[in-house]
Every structure is written in structure tokens, then in C-alpha cells.
Amino acid sequence: MELVRVLGLTAETTLLAGDPDQAVLNFRGADPSGLRAVDAETALLTIDHRSADELRAAAARLVARLPGAGEGRERVAPPRDVPADAPEPGSVLVRVFSSTASEAGWIADQLRRAHLNDGVPWSEMAVLARSTRRSLPALRRALVAAGVPISAPPDELPLARQPAVLPLLMVLRYAVRPGEIDADAAAALLTSALGSGDPMRMRRLRRGLLRLHAAGQRGGAGAPDRPVPGGAGAEAAGSAGAGPAHGAPPADGTAATNGAAAVTGTAAGLAADAERSGSDPLLVEALRSAAHGHPDPLAALPANETAPLRKVGALLAAAAAAARDGQTVEEVLWRVWQQTGLAQRWSEASARGGPVGAAADRDLDAVLALFDAAARYTDRLPGADVAGFTEYLTDQQLPGDTLAPRAPRGEAVSLLTAHAARGREWQVVAVPGVQEGSWPDLRLRGSLLGTERLVDLMAGVAEPGAAADTVSRVAPLLAEERRLFYVACTRAKQKLLVSAVQGEDEQPSRFLDELDPLPAGPAEGRVVHRPGRALVLAELVGELRRAVCEPDNGDPARAQRRRRAATQLARLAADGVPGAHPDDWYGVAPPSTEAPLRVPGEVIPVSPSDVEKIVACPLRWVLERHGGGEVGALAAVTGSLVHALVQASAAGADTAELETALRSAWSRLDTGAPWFGRRELVRVRAMLAAFDGWVRSSRAEGLQLVAVEQPVQLDLAGPDPDGVDGPDPDGAARKGGPWLRLRGRVDRLEVDAQGRPVVVDIKTGKTAVTARQAAEHPQLAVYQLAAALGAFGELLDTGVAPGGARLVYLADRKAGGQPKEPAQPPLDAAGLDRWRETVRHCAEETAGAAFLARVGPDCERCPVRTSCPAVESGRPVTVD
Numbered sequence: 001m002e003l004v005r006v007l008g009l010t011a012e013t014t015l016l017a018g019d020p021d022q023a024v025l026n027f028r029g030a031d032p033s034g035l036r037a038v039d040a041e042t043a044l045l046t047i048d049h050r051s052a053d054e055l056r057a058a059a060a061r062l063v064a065r066l067p068g069a070g071e072g073r074e075r076v077a078p079p080r081d082v083p084a085d086a087p088e089p090g091s092v093l094v095r096v097f098s099s100t101a102s103e104a105g106w107i108a109d110q111l112r113r114a115h116l117n118d119g120v121p122w123s124e125m126a127v128l129a130r131s132t133r134r135s136l137p138a139l140r141r142a143l144v145a146a147g148v149p150i151s152a153p154p155d156e157l158p159l160a161r162q163p164a165v166l167p168l169l170m171v172l173r174y175a176v177r178p179g180e181i182d183a184d185a186a187a188a189l190l191t192s193a194l195g196s197g198d199p200m201r202m203r204r205l206r207r208g209l210l211r212l213h214a215a216g217q218r219g220g221a222g223a224p225d226r227p228v229p230g231g232a233g234a235e236a237a238g239s240a241g242a243g244p245a246h247g248a249p250p251a252d253g254t255a256a257t258n259g260a261a262a263v264t265g266t267a268a269g270l271a272a273d274a275e276r277s278g279s280d281p282l283l284v285e286a287l288r289s290a291a292h293g294h295p296d297p298l299a300a301l302p303a304n305e306t307a308p309l310r311k312v313g314a315l316l317a318a319a320a321a322a323a324r325d326g327q328t329v330e331e332v333l334w335r336v337w338q339q340t341g342l343a344q345r346w347s348e349a350s351a352r353g354g355p356v357g358a359a360a361d362r363d364l365d366a367v368l369a370l371f372d373a374a375a376r377y378t379d380r381l382p383g384a385d386v387a388g389f390t391e392y393l394t395d396q397q398l399p400g401d402t403l404a405p406r407a408p409r410g411e412a413v414s415l416l417t418a419h420a421a422r423g424r425e426w427q428v429v430a431v432p433g434v435q436e437g438s439w440p441d442l443r444l445r446g447s448l449l450g451t452e453r454l455v456d457l458m459a460g461v462a463e464p465g466a467a468a469d470t471v472s473r474v475a476p477l478l479a480e481e482r483r484l485f486y487v488a489c490t491r492a493k494q495k496l497l498v499s500a501v502q503g504e505d506e507q508p509s510r511f512l513d514e515l516d517p518l519p520a521g522p523a524e525g526r527v528v529h530r531p532g533r534a535l536v537l538a539e540l541v542g543e544l545r546r547a548v549c550e551p552d553n554g555d556p557a558r559a560q561r562r563r564r565a566a567t568q569l570a571r572l573a574a575d576g577v578p579g580a581h582p583d584d585w586y587g588v589a590p591p592s593t594e595a596p597l598r599v600p601g602e603v604i605p606v607s608p609s610d611v612e613k614i615v616a617c618p619l620r621w622v623l624e625r626h627g628g629g630e631v632g633a634l635a636a637v638t639g640s641l642v643h644a645l646v647q648a649s650a651a652g653a654d655t656a657e658l659e660t661a662l663r664s665a666w667s668r669l670d671t672g673a674p675w676f677g678r679r680e681l682v683r684v685r686a687m688l689a690a691f692d693g694w695v696r697s698s699r700a701e702g703l704q705l706v707a708v709e710q711p712v713q714l715d716l717a718g719p720d721p722d723g724v725d726g727p728d729p730d731g732a733a734r735k736g737g738p739w740l741r742l743r744g745r746v747d748r749l750e751v752d753a754q755g756r757p758v759v760v761d762i763k764t765g766k767t768a769v770t771a772r773q774a775a776e777h778p779q780l781a782v783y784q785l786a787a788a789l790g791a792f793g794e795l796l797d798t799g800v801a802p803g804g805a806r807l808v809y810l811a812d813r814k815a816g817g818q819p820k821e822p823a824q825p826p827l828d829a830a831g832l833d834r835w836r837e838t839v840r841h842c843a844e845e846t847a848g849a850a851f852l853a854r855v856g857p858d859c860e861r862c863p864v865r866t867s868c869p870a871v872e873s874g875r876p877v878t879v880d
Helices: 002-008 053-063 100-116 132-145 166-176 183-190 199-221 232-240 254-276 280-291 303-324 329-340 342-352 354-380 386-394 451-459 474-489 510-515 537-549 556-574 608-616 618-628 633-651 655-666 674-701 771-775 778-788 829-847
Strands: 091-097 125-129 413-417 426-431 492-501 604-606 704-717 738-751 757-763 805-813
Touching: 053 091, 053 474, 053 492, 053 510, 091 100, 091 510, 100 125, 100 132, 100 426, 100 492, 125 132, 132 413, 166 183, 166 280, 166 303, 166 329, 166 354, 166 386, 183 199, 183 280, 183 303, 199 280, 199 303, 280 303, 303 329, 329 342, 329 354, 329 386, 342 354, 354 386, 426 474, 474 492, 474 510, 492 510, 537 556, 604 608, 604 829, 608 618, 608 738, 608 778, 608 829, 618 829, 633 655, 633 674, 633 704, 633 738, 633 757, 655 674, 674 805, 704 778, 704 829, 738 778, 738 829, 757 778, 778 805, 778 829
Parallel strands: 091 492, 125 413, 125 426, 426 492, 604 738, 757 805
Antiparallel strands: 704 738, 738 757
């Protein structure tokens, strides 16, 4: 109070006004006993001109728990000349909910009802929370969803961390320091509002960069395309190493020499592909080139593929050019901002209002604050450069004040903290999140230097040398929290809404019982409140639709209720309310199309792996074929890598070359946690070792390699020239011609001691199938069918019966370390006819307009089960 006394000496009369019970800024030195320390005439103001009767009584119950006598705590209503003019008594609603979402929804509904039913302006309502950081996200979503306009405080973030400011600062920084651009910075800039790079655009951009980079390498070397692992080049290498008689090498060793060259090329190709597989270095190099004055280094690519990179590159080039010309920070920032085009876009969004408009307002406010900071920085340091300004803002860890103008708030509900609400009042006030542990928050807190202990010493509360726990520090904290809650509750004039959440980990605060005591009785605690239908059209439509669809079971009252609901739905539908008309209801509208997947006359492609999926479930096949799969990225990449290394090994690559290629490729993969990546690398090495062991044992068994990654393509025609052997009932373009194309790729084609073809499929899965499952394995059977029909006629003698097929599981090994090898015996004539008919049936099932869902043992692990009507999670809401 020394400052107050000094200020009072400068005036003839000094008037001090305050309420000790509302001293809530203790962390800034506020003391409830400060007014009592002044030796002057004191007048007690006991007339409450704000709160209604019910609110005044609730506040009195709460303030009675504060320590001290409290001379001014007896508040009375202002005198009334005419009893008939008595105001409304007001209301205090205390509710407990089961979740934060239901609590926020109830508050939004109560505010909406107060506005629509009672005519309370939005600006006369407020939501006061203990901490906006905890309560604001859920409240914001609920209020916006209910159509309640809100005026929320700005995010408590430093200026450099604001979403609208961060990319602008990155452009300024990297324009003068392009060498600091890394992959993360490039991705952040391209996907920000400056580049507008959504996932699809980024995917096209990355693919275009890789194509351009590969073309440049080929053009610079003047050499043909390098063989891609698993591609045609490797197939040629594998075939070149095979002699005319079932893969036996010629005696002169020519093929062996060619095979060695192919091995070296394949291993080198693996390493080169791994080095250039990532597009991150290409993105970084392109942005660095832009900062050096080359903003469009991708003229060879279409503009729609490189739009994000062109936008950001142009901004970097403009900022770098302005900085080189010696312009100030504010001028450089202005050039960048003008070129972004965001000013008009955000201004138009702000004018439209709604959630998008509110976000645009926040972004524009942040940009104005950035320009204000740039102007003040330039005024203080006229010779400072752009890099110094970005470092200055980046080093700020606390939000600073700004004099920049902000968007007008207008008619909106205020979302504030209880501290920020002191000295203000509203007609309706909601106080959510009154939880034990957060309000009151009794965690001991203090300053770094312990000034609060010095204050206690000066006030005589503590003695020098006394232990810190001599005087309880919890009691002052509880009193401070209670005063803060009292301030929040006394901001309301007519209606006060107080709520909390009750659950396993959350309990309502003790303050609820102090504000609204429970009646005496056997009941323990407050009953969890279940809100009814909110005053929102969407919920009204839902309730009416439930009433219409509910069967009446011959009850006249229910039938009458259904008719009334249908009448109201018709009125809403006539006014264009979404969801009211039956045409908008889910499951009622007819299918968008009934056209078949394959048009009549089209050759139907079927692969052996497709046959396996179609036999199990046609619906799963079509959904996964069109983007419904959920295959793990690392598992898929690992499988492809193992197949490529196995292919290189078959071409003759030695162990050192394979290890070099594996390390190079693995360094480019994102395996997540380091320990997981190391474990997966060990597992891949173990699979390669198991493959080497299988090769040695299979050679001893009499198998000989013919080809690796051998493509299979076989057309099947209708047997009757005058009819149709396929799904075309009219016979158009099918008479005697092909209607089914069997197409796939064999991992390894071998021949046994009798010269019969044996198909070997390399698997990287962790669990092998049983011998019974292998005997009926569709993929292996279709490969045998293809071999019997002459699919390998260029490599083998015609008319040779198949010699069976095998699955080699490199990750599922026996006790001795050998991979498990479930085999399928050779198919006889009857078996070939049966599987040929199966392939035809699969082609018919994949060509129609409807696809059958079959229940099987894999339904629980199916990645498209949420779209499958055969399981609970994918079952439609409506049934015929």
C-alpha cells in the first residue's frame, strides 16, 4: 500500500473501492487485507445491484466459507418502490455429466435457448473457465456446432508459433539462409497455406520429381534404363542364365559370364534405387535453387503436379531478391505477403462468418501482429537484417503484447478465464469444468526466487529461520481458489450455469455443494444429468425420423404419433431442412448405378492372387482392389525388398553385394523406433539366410532354376464358336474369342528331375499355411493350370504335365532353421478341369454389378469389415 499512499498525497481526496472477497490476483501480489490496512473512513456497500435473488443467495452460501469476518458479505437487494415491479428471481442450475462432450453440449443448448426463447443477446452471455487451455477446445466445438457465435481469447502462443505466422517466418529465414532448408522444413512449407499441398498433390509432386530425376540420370549417362528390382531387366537376367535344356548352363561358360554381369548390374541397381528412392533431397534441392534465384526448375513437369513447389519457390525467390536489394524487414515481409494472395482469400472467408470466418479472423490478426513486430524491430534496429528478425521472434517463448488492430468481435458469447472476467457482468454466465483437483487447484506454486516467502516474512506470517511447513500453505490456496470461483459465479445477473463431469478419473468439486447444497437424504452425490434434445434442427429431425420409423404394433396412440411426426417432417422438408425428406435418408435411396464392373465385350483380367481372394470373399476383393486395403507400409516394403534381394541372389549376387544393397535400402526406410528397425533388419537377414539354405537343399533334391519373376499371361477362349463361354449373354464380340486373361508373375520357375515345371512362391509372412491348406491353395493351383495350358512354352517343352507347386516361408522356419515349405501335389486332369472352372467362375464374379460377402475365419482381421454387411461393424442401418 506504499504506492497507494504516495499517489494519495497528490490529491485532496482519494477514494479506494474494492472487495476483499474478490482479490484473486494473488500471484501478482494481491492481498485480501490490503483495504483494511488503510487508516481512513470506511463505508460498507451492502446493496447488490447486479444479481437476482436466487443468484445472490447462492453467492452468500459460497462466500460464507471464506476465512475472516467479512463485514460486507451481507448483500441485499435494492429497495423497490412498487412490489409489482419486482424483477425475476433468476436461476442457478448445477449439473453433473458423464463426459466433457455432453457437458459442453448442454451449455451450448442452454445459451441457445436463452437467446431464442428469452431474447438474451449473444453479447450478454459468457462462459468462464478455470483454464481455457483445458476447457476451450470442447466448448468451442459444441458452441460452433450449435450455431452459437463465440468470441474466444487469442491463443496463448508466441507470435512465431502462430499457424499463420510460422510459414511466413520460414520463408524469410530460408530465403537468406537456403542452406538450412531440410526435408522437414520443405514438407512444412509445401503443405502450409503458402503451398496448399494436400496429400494428393504432394504425392504427384514427389512422383514427378522421381521421374524427372531418373530421366536425367539416364540421359546424362547415355545408357538404357536400369533394371528395376522385380522388373523386366531382372527377368531377362534370370532367363539369360538359363540354358536351352531346362536352365542347364552351356559348357562354354558364356551364359555364366553374362549372368555375372547381370548380377553386378542388379546389385548396383538395388543400391542406386535405394539412394534415389526418396524424394526429400529433390524437394530440398528445388527450394534451395529457388532461393538462389531459380524459382521454376521443373519446367519439364506439368504445372498441376508442381503447383505447391512453384508457389513456395516463387516466394523464396521474391524474399531473397528483396533482401539482396537491401530492403528492410518490413518491406521484405510485405513483398512476400502480397505474392501469397492470402489477403483476399482470408478476407473473403472472414466476411462469410462461421467457423471458417473465425479461423480467418485469427489468421489475419496474427499477420497484422507480425507486421507490427517487424515495424517495431526495424525502428529499434534500423540496420538489422531479415535473419536477425526471424531469430528474434523464434527465441520468444512467451506471447507478447501487440498494438496491432484485431477483428471486431460483434455479437458473440465471450469465452474467458475467471481471472479475465473480474469487473464485468453478463445476463447469463456458464461456469464449466468445476472439477476437484482443477478447481480448487491446490498444487503448491511459487516464484523462482521465492518472493512469496519474503512477503510472508514482511507480513509477519512467518518468522526468519522457521521451517517452510510451519504455516500451512494449502489453506491460503484454497481460499484463493474459492474467491476465484466466487468471482466467476457473481458475474451473472439472471442465470448461472455451473457444471462438472463425474467419472472414474474425474470428480465434481466441493464448490458445487457449497453453491447448491444437496438436500438431506439417503442419496449419495449428485445424479448424473442426461440432457434431452437440444434446440437444434438436426436433433429435431432425428427425433421425428425415429418416431416415424418406430412400428406402432397396432397401437392407435403410436400410430397417431407417427402421423404427427410425418406431418412435421413434411413441413420441414418443404422448407428445405437437410435430412427431413426421405430421399436424404441413409439406405432408402436406390444404388447410384447398377452397371457391371466390366462392360460387355471387355477381356476380364484375373491373376492367381486374385483367384485366392475371390474364392475367399468377392466383396473383399473388389473393395481392396479399389483402395480399401490397409496393408502396413513397412511390411509391404520389407516384402518387396526381400523379393528383390532374392532375385539378385538368383542372378548370382554374392553375400557382400546383397548386404551392401540391403544396408543402402534400409537406410532409406522409416522404420519408426530404432529398436524396431534393428529387429526388423535382423529378421530380414535371417530370411535371406533361410533362402540360401533352401536353395542348397532344393538343388540337392533335384530342382533346377529356369526363371525368376517370370511373367504369366494366358488368354482363355470360349470352347463353342457359336456360343459364349463367359459373362456376355448376348454373345457380342465373344464368339470363339478370348474373354478371360490369366495374368500374373511367378517368383521362381523350377523343373524337377523328371523335367516337370514346379512353381515356387516366396512368402515373407510370419505364419505358414498347413499342408491341407497348401493342397487346396488357389494361387498355386492356378499357376499349375497356367503351366499345363502352355504359359511357359518359351522356356519349357510343350505338353509337359505340371510337377506341383510350393510355398517357401522364409520367416517361419523349422527347428533346424530351414524355411517351412508346404507343397501342393501335381494336379491331374480332373484337378485341372476343376480349377479351370474355378477361374472362369471368379471372372464372372468380378465382372458383374453385385459382389457377394462370404463369412470366413479371416473376417475379424479383414481390413474392409466396416464396409461389409456380413459383420456387425459394417451392417447397414436399414434392412429390407
